[in-house]
Amino acid sequence: MSKTATGILLGLVVAVAIGVIVVALARFDLTGKGGNRLSGDFNYDQSQFEKIDPALIGYRPAGSFRVELPRPSALAVAPGGIYVAAEKALGVYDRDGRLLFQQVLSGRPTCLTVQGQRLYIGMADHVEILPAGVLNDLPAPTAWPKLQDNALLTSIAADDDAVFLADFNNRRILRCDLEGNVAAVIGKRDVENGVPGFIVPSPYFDLALDRTGRLLAADTGRHRVETYSRDGQLVSFWGQPGPSIEDFLGCCNPCHFALLKDGRIVTSEKGVRRVKLYGADGRFECVVAGPAELAASAPRPITEEDWPMLAADGLDVLVLDGQTGTVTRFVPKTASSASEASKDSGH
Amino acid sequence: MRPTSWLLTAIAVATLAAMAWGSVERFPPPELPADHPLPQPTTPAPRGGDLALLDVAVLLATLALASVFAVVLRNRKLMLATMLFSLAYFGFYRRGCVCPIGAIGNVSWALAGGYVLPAVVLVFFLAPLATALITGRTFCASVCPLGAMQDVVALKPVKVPFWLEQILGLMAYLYLALAVLLAWTGSGFAICQYDPFVSFFRLSGAWNMLAIGVALLAIGVFFARPYCRLFCPYGVLLRLLSRVSWKRVRITPAECIRCRLCEDACPYGAIRPPTDTRPTDRRRGKLILACLLALAPVLTAAGALGARRLSGVLWQANPTVRLAQRVAAERAGEFSDTTKASEAFYRSSGNFEALMAQARQKQVDLADGATWLGAFMGLVIALKLIGLHTRRRRQDFEADPAACLACGRCYNYCPVHRAHRTGDFATLEKLKAATSKT
Amino acid sequence: MADEKKNTALTRREVIQGSLLGAGAAALTALAARLAVASGPKSTVWQIDPAKCIRCGNCATYCVLKPSAVKCVHAYALCGYCKICLGYFEQGRGDWSARAENQLCPYNAIRRLYVDEPYYEYHIDESLCIGCGKCVEGCEKSGNGSLFLQIRHDRCVNCNQCAIAVACPSGAINRVDADKPYLLKRKDGKP
Structure with a gap:
């Protein structure tokens, strides 16, 4: 090869190589700016469930307030006010969010209910009782003995005769008398005697008592709300998993539910955050709030741990967002509702 | 063990067990049949610690052999064999990772208090430098896998003017300074991110790095070992030390x-x-030297000030600063959407003020670092000029101690x-x- | 005369050379001592902190290895053993039979094992998994979060600078002690 030919070749190679280096450096994405560059198949997308037809939404938000409590964990409504339990604290608020009184607690309650003059507080493995509706000089709570078998209470309901406790860790419901003695175990898996048992994959296991005193429980793994007689016989159930709006999404839902005063059932779901209303017979009625409406009360993305907690106030639905400590009141869109009138008078 | 210590241990174990028992199980498994055991996730172990000792042993052995072959035995063939072995071991077997060049990042970060420097990395960083003091850059010739990659393609090397190589060679100093600065501020190990030949060793990687590697090898056919001579930040240190080496x-x-x-x-x-043995104009030479010496502080100061002004460019290299700038812009309403990073920040319910404070500290660090970097570059340029002016007198053909890679060709x-x-x-x-x- | 001059020149040069060598050795020793203070015997490896991971999918494509050294790992102890697993099923289809098209994973890398009505056990086939985190996101969003991403050290080459760590938007990938190379999810919900 002649010297000029080598020179030309050298120049060419070096020029091309430098060009390649410049282009490669310029198009280098080290910091993840370009995203994962995977096809859509590899991205988890549930936006189809997050968009909800506005015609299906039968409620509208009517004000919200923030509770200044650490890690809110339970919500209950009683004539005396709105009870919010949190880390070692209990706050009671009026419907406009004014703090009525605050009480120091021994731990972080996992559930809460008010029955008559009693405030039942579920503390993971035992129940504590405070007098409800007293504004100052609260006595030390009466504590029931610790439950056996590493119990984890996730829900509590009471009437004049009994207290029902949902024990997530043992997938069972305990019926106690008013002194805290366990009277019956409901729904515990017993294949030999034909009790299939609750399937509760994650620690959301809600229950409630309806107007007739029957027990409603969320069998979340089956995506059902089940009705039991007080002695534990399965009476009926409704609900199924599926992608349509009347079904329950996710692996275990509904995570919370509450009964309106007319017996209808309002549910909240984890996964896709939404709150829906069902008739007492389980027929889907409307959406109370979808992800967009719930996000409005908690503007920044939330962690997946605290899903909307519910309580019914007459025909209104109260939603507590555990992440921001926001309580939002949703009222029916129909003007005929009683709560609508009371809300107007409030302003 | 004495009986009392047995007792204490037993009590401690019992207490721990009781504590574990008492803690709330957030997710108890469902009631599976008794004959169905709960599987445990597998955890394949990383490469063992004794193999890291093997790496150190191989490094020290190859360095020692390379030095003996180069300086004592003066045997090019044995050196070549060492080089090929090192290419196979540190390159293709160890896939380019644990290497003295990249260790610059670890060392800088450890000096800044970022983490505890693994002893293996310490040895990898120091051993070739110590060897350079004794026998020159034998690491470059026979141990470095990056050098070996380029060595085997240097088929038609051409002569490059001395001054041109000196100017282009400044890139290595800049690269070293940048790499130290970025590692020092916890912004990442730039040398490893831009390692041009590591994709070859791993037989996979981003196309960009592969392309850069191929391009460098193509240049390397004519301009032998372009990475070593123009970019290698570790080469800067080796140059400095091999200038004063005992034997070479x-x-x-x-x-x-x-x-x-x-x-x-x-x-x-x-x-x-x-x-040239002809007498030179000593007066003129001294005058120029005086001028250059006077220029040195000027260049240093100019470099420091200039780099400080330009330090904003470096901010983007730091993830904390990037995130803080983005979140601040989102809060100011400059964007309607969020990035994955800002979303992750909101989800972690991160404290905006704390993030901004952290970012401001990083910006200050980077600006200060850039000032040092500029001063360093100014000084390097000044010293190069002085070095070019005061060329040592030679009566024989000699290998430049700094530029010689000790290959024995x-x-x-x-x-x-x-x-x-x-x-x-x-x-x-x-x-x-x-x-x-x- | 000429020879003598040459000799003295050499000697002077040798003296300078020697003192420079001494200075270099001293400097290097000082650096070594300073570094020895900042060093320790333990090595580090890269690992994902599941508490920080946001399942962005960058692990699948920014790793220097193809497929990535990041794989989905299953903390069986956290799993609900659900029949309808949202890390396994594409829930939009509403069809809960284990046909390939109903599965969430594009590579069908999750194996489903019947245990006992109504419980199923899920296993990751690591030879198929690319670490995209789609199932992890499904499990995290809808389930118990028993699926999570980890750097598998039988594959990881332990780059000095992990490319995924640089591209990780949530800073979830960091160096951990090589003696404890995994950050597994624990039963109490903490990583």
């Missing part, structure tokens, strides 16, 4: 006969011919070396007679 590669084992046979032997342009070009090997001194005498006549 000398072209000739005895007296140079100035036969000029070795003149074109070095593919890296490291052989310096004897200097020049040995076989040297008739003195050949004579010493073969014992055929008659030919050498004839050649001596011929050269002294011209």
